[in-house]
Structures are given as C-alpha cells and as structure tokens.
Amino acid sequence: MPYSHLNQPLVVANVHSLVTDILANTISFNETMDKLNGLYYPFMNHLNTELFYTQPVLAFFSSTQAIVGDTYPENVIWDHDKTKRFINILSCYKNDIENERQAFIYQESYNKRELKNYVHSLINHYSRLLFIRIDLKYVKETSHHVSIEDFDCHMRKFRDLIGNKKTCFEHLQGYAWALEQGGIEGGLHCHLLLIYDGSERQNDWYLAKEVGEKWKMMTGGLGEYYNYHDTETKQKYEKNGKLGIGMIYRDNAKKVENAVTSALYLTKPSKHEQQLKLWVPNMRTFGHGIYRTPKRRGIIS
Incomplete structure (x- = not known):
C-alpha cells in the first residue's frame, strides 16, 4: 500500500489497525516489520x-x-531488533486500550437507550412518519484530500442545514447522526437518520437523493452518499421482514419495530472498530434532535 499518498485519517486508521492486530496476535512478525x-x-x-x-x-x-x-x-529503519522491541513495549499499553474499548461500549449503550426513547416518542406522537436512512461519505479516489478538520467542518455545516429545516429538510420532525471511520480503509462517514411528518412527505427515495446531493454540493464534490431507498434494497428488506425505512404507520407494530431497529444501527456497541481514530477538540460523534412536547400540537409536558 502506498502509505505516502494517504492523508492523516487514513494513516492513523492503518496505525490503529496495526496495533490492535499485534495485540490480538493476528499479524506475523515480518508483516509487522513491513508495516x-x-x-x-x-x-x-x-x-x-x-x-x-x-x-x-x-x-x-x-x-x-x-x-x-x-x-x-x-532516517528510521525498522529492522528485526527494533521491531521486536516495539512489540514488547506495546504490550504495556494493553490495559489502556482495553479501558478505552470498554468506555466506548458503555457510551454507545447509553446513546442507544437515548435514541430508542427519542424515536419511540416521535412514533407515539405521529400516526405516520417517513423514515429516511442515508450514509454520507467521501469519494474514495479523492478522500486523501479530506482531513479530520474538513470532516468536522462539513458535518457542522450540514447539521446547521438540518436544523434550519428548509428545502429538503422541511417538515423534518426528528433526526439522528453518528460519525464513524472504517478500519484499514480509514474512510470517514456519517450514518444519518431523518424522520419526517408522513402527512407532508411521501417520496422517500427522492427525498434521500435530495439530501445526498446537498451533501455532495456542500463538500465541493468530494462527498458521495449511499441511498438505502431504491426499490431493490427495500424489496430485499421487505422479503426478510425487516423493512424499517420509508413510511412507517404507528398502528403497524412490526414496521415500528423494524424502524426502531434500523434507527439503532447508528449506536451499536459492538462496532468499536468503527470509532473515529482521531478527532478535533470538542468534536461530537453522535447526536439526535430534541423531543419537545410543549411545542407539539398544544400538548403540555
């Protein structure tokens, strides 16, 4: 792999993977030295x-x-002796690494409970909601131009657009997002959930496409997206009884269950290998909207 052509997020992801592979004894000595x-x-x-x-x-x-x-x-060359010493010293950090992994699992579990309560609050209030799932990421061929600072900036601006509730975000009643980074590929991406008033919005594929195109435009063409709402993908989930996107009716218990399950993919404690490997100060990696009952059709909390 031409490491010299990778940007910081990708190099750091490779370093992270190398260390975890060494400590898990899943990489040979010679491969460690090469890396x-x-x-x-x-x-x-x-x-x-x-x-x-x-x-x-x-x-x-x-x-x-x-x-x-x-x-x-x-001027550093990692020969047999240096590599052996590196592996030996690395073992001293096992506890720190495991503690961080446990902290991640705990935080994700907390986020999962919070998101589940949030989504249920919205479903209990609206008779029908349009659930949109989309992944925001970067074009692989030009991802080396994207730094972690760029990603943070792009996401802050995009969350501002979501909060303004204009254009493709009009009639948005709820949302959640989670920032992640791939393993050896190191790709930065965002899992995005958007929940619209189903009486105002219907065409989920077109709406997801609008959101994705806005992401591409805002990133100056560096971004791309994955739209889960094409017919083939939805039919596959439908066939397996797991379709939880598109129009969700409150009185359809199975669809509601699927929608909650789909939403909770954003907060899976088992996905610790997908955590960001580096971040800027005060960078948020997960968030969702706020359910305010006093503002909803005169309901008093």
Whole structure:
C-alpha cells in the first residue's frame, strides 16, 4: 500500500489497525516489520499535537519514540531488533486500550437507550412518519484530500442545514447522526437518520437523493452518499421482514419495530472498530434532535 499518498485519517486508521492486530496476535512478525517501515514516516509527518487520538494510536507513538527517540523519521529503519522491541513495549499499553474499548461500549449503550426513547416518542406522537436512512461519505479516489478538520467542518455545516429545516429538510420532525471511520480503509462517514411528518412527505427515495446531493454540493464534490431507498434494497428488506425505512404507520407494530431497529444501527456497541481514530477538540460523534412536547400540537409536558 502506498502509505505516502494517504492523508492523516487514513494513516492513523492503518496505525490503529496495526496495533490492535499485534495485540490480538493476528499479524506475523515480518508483516509487522513491513508495516512499521511503511507507516512510521507518514504518521510522524502528519502528527498534529492539537488533535486527539485513540489509545492504540497513542501507544504506537509512545512505543516507537521509546526506541528511536529524536531520530528524524525519514532516517528510521525498522529492522528485526527494533521491531521486536516495539512489540514488547506495546504490550504495556494493553490495559489502556482495553479501558478505552470498554468506555466506548458503555457510551454507545447509553446513546442507544437515548435514541430508542427519542424515536419511540416521535412514533407515539405521529400516526405516520417517513423514515429516511442515508450514509454520507467521501469519494474514495479523492478522500486523501479530506482531513479530520474538513470532516468536522462539513458535518457542522450540514447539521446547521438540518436544523434550519428548509428545502429538503422541511417538515423534518426528528433526526439522528453518528460519525464513524472504517478500519484499514480509514474512510470517514456519517450514518444519518431523518424522520419526517408522513402527512407532508411521501417520496422517500427522492427525498434521500435530495439530501445526498446537498451533501455532495456542500463538500465541493468530494462527498458521495449511499441511498438505502431504491426499490431493490427495500424489496430485499421487505422479503426478510425487516423493512424499517420509508413510511412507517404507528398502528403497524412490526414496521415500528423494524424502524426502531434500523434507527439503532447508528449506536451499536459492538462496532468499536468503527470509532473515529482521531478527532478535533470538542468534536461530537453522535447526536439526535430534541423531543419537545410543549411545542407539539398544544400538548403540555
């Protein structure tokens, strides 16, 4: 893999995966040595002390620095001896890495409960809701132009658009989003759930397309999206009895159950390998709207 052509998010994702593979004993010694020689220089070249990193990435940095010190990264060659020392030192960080994983699982479990309550509140209030699921991501061929700062900026602007409830977000009654990053591919992406008043909005495929095209435009063409609402995909879920997107009627218990299940995909505690591997200060990775009963058809909380 041409590591020198990867941007910071992708390099960091590769470093994260390398460390977890080493500690899980799923990578050979020679492959570890090869990856160290490929990743160390681009990682150090992209290192930014103003960003936050996962524990595996911090363990990589600390372990390598304990061995090579202030040697210029371009002059470091990871031979058999250095690689062996690196692996040995890395084992000292097992507890820190496991503690972070447990903290992630705990936070995701909390987010899951919060999202479940939020979605049920909306379903209990409206007789029908249009559920839209879409993944916002970046074109693979040009993703090396996207930094974590860019991603954060794009998502902040996009959430502002959602909050304004204009154009394709008109009649939006609820929403949730989760930021993630792939493993070895390191792709930054957002799982987005949009919930519209079903008496005002009907065409789910077209609406999802509008949202996706707005994302592409806002990212200057760097973005792309996945629309779950094409006929083939929906028929596949329908056939398996798991269709939970599109129009959801409150009195259809099975569809309601499917809709909640689909929404909760945004907060799966088992997806710890999909967590962001780096982030900017105060960067939010999950959120949903607020259900305010006093503003809804005169209902008093």
